[in-house]
Amino acid sequence: MARREKAGATAAPKPKKQRWKRTRQLKQVYDMTVRVDPSAKWWLLLALVGPIVLGLVVGLLVDHPIYFTILGVLVGVLAGMFLLGRRAERAAYMNLEGQKGAAGAALSSIRRGWTIEQEPVAAEARTQDMVFRGIGRGGIVLVGDGPPTRVRKLLEAERRKVARVAPNVPVHVFTVGDGGSENEVPLRKLASRVQKLKPQLTKAEVAAVHKRIRALGGIRPPVPQGIDPMRARPDRRAMRGR
Structure with a gap:
């Protein structure tokens, strides 16, 4: 019983590895997006920094700078993630345009x-x-x-x-x-x-x-080059030799 519990504990994925995997995937998406659409990095920066600055300004006006700055960080991260998803989708389609299929x-x-x-x-x-x-x-x-x-x-x-x-x-x-x-x-x-x-x-x-x-099926496979079954002729010399 103890061995089973130990094996199960070993098989469970570690949270650190999961976080690292997600971070790496996020970086790959960002790199692909910026490579296809270079202007995306400035829009992402604006989506992230804009709410933080706005939160800080509002916080200073109402005398709660820390609270509104933290709120601005959360809103900025959410806005940045949303915009990255949209820009990544757009970049993927831009990458596909002109390609067969x-x-x-x-x-x-x-x-x-x-x-x-x-x-x-x-x-x-x-x-x-x-x-x-x-x-x-x-x-x-x-x-x-x-x-x-x-x-x-x-x-x-x-x-x-x-x-x-x-x-x-x-x-x-x-x-x-x-x-x-x-x-x-x-x-x-x-x-x-x-x-x-x-x-x-x-x-x-x-x-x-x-x-x-x-029932319509798909595309019929092409006949191999050099072989035309409608013009095929038997080897009569070989037939006489038999």
């Missing part, structure tokens, strides 16, 4: 209410344009990853395929861009735009739609 990564940030395909459901080998798909109570979402004017054909082909197996389900088509048209959404706003879609299906209907859409 960025639309899929943005969709994957949706945690609840939607089932997001991790792999593209359609792709163009020559241009490397892709289409990603999500299914939720708002219907079916198709997002084109590529120049909006070029990826529309690929999106329309996928929309027709989806409409055949789920004819009464709303299909929302988006492209990633600067928001020049109604269905063109900036990458950083893609997840929130999908989450704001009005629910039109029940949970049971979503499961049924997901089952139907699964």
Whole structure:
């Protein structure tokens, strides 16, 4: 019994190690954010120092400088953490912009209410344009990853395929861009735009739609280069030799 208690005590994580791990993760987030968005450090400094200075001034006016300064420190830390989270998210999207598969990564940030395909459901080998798909109570979402004017054909082909197996389900088509048209959404706003879609299906209907859409499958693997099964010919000399 004593051995079990001792083993359990040994396995429990030490608070110091946990604090150090969290501090290191926080530093990594800060370094990434500042590297992508250098102006973030000044906004973070303002969010931290501003409440402290304000608390000190108010404290001096009401003759309670220590109390209001401590309150300013707490508010400053909370404001700094909140701003760091927002700036880190923005920096992550800035880092993704222009990369292939960025639309899929943005969709994957949706945690609840939607089932997001991790792999593209359609792709163009020559241009490397892709289409990603999500299914939720708002219907079916198709997002084109590529120049909006070029990826529309690929999106329309996928929309027709989806409409055949789920004819009464709303299909929302988006492209990633600067928001020049109604269905063109900036990458950083893609997840929130999908989450704001009005629910039109029940949970049971979503499961049924997901089952139907699964029948479409994914991208077929390409035939290895140098092999064309439609032009393959038997070796007649070898056959005669047998």
